[in-house]
Amino acid sequence: MTRDSADLTTADYLDGAREMTAANRPYLAHLLAEEAAQRTTDPATAAGIRATSPDPTTTREETD
Numbered sequence: 001m002t003r004d005s006a007d008l009t010t011a012d013y014l015d016g017a018r019e020m021t022a023a024n025r026p027y028l029a030h031l032l033a034e035e036a037a038q039r040t041t042d043p044a045t046a047a048g049i050r051a052t053s054p055d056p057t058t059t060r061e062e063t064d
Contacts, residue, residue, distance in 0.1 A: 010039045026056040
């Protein structure tokens with residue numbers, strides 16, 4: 001296990017985002033995906049990453 005966050009790769013952050021999505025933790029998934037997108041040099045790839053994990057605070061639906 002990596003202890004220094006500087007050693008984490010984009011793939012590590014994406015793996016974490018997928019794990020958080022599977023655990024129904026959308027906000028953490030979004031944060032991890034955003035970090036992965038920021039570490040990506042290709043704008044199209046970064047946009048794709050962001051599209052797969054939208055900000056849950058802007059996509060949230062109210063229910064009664």
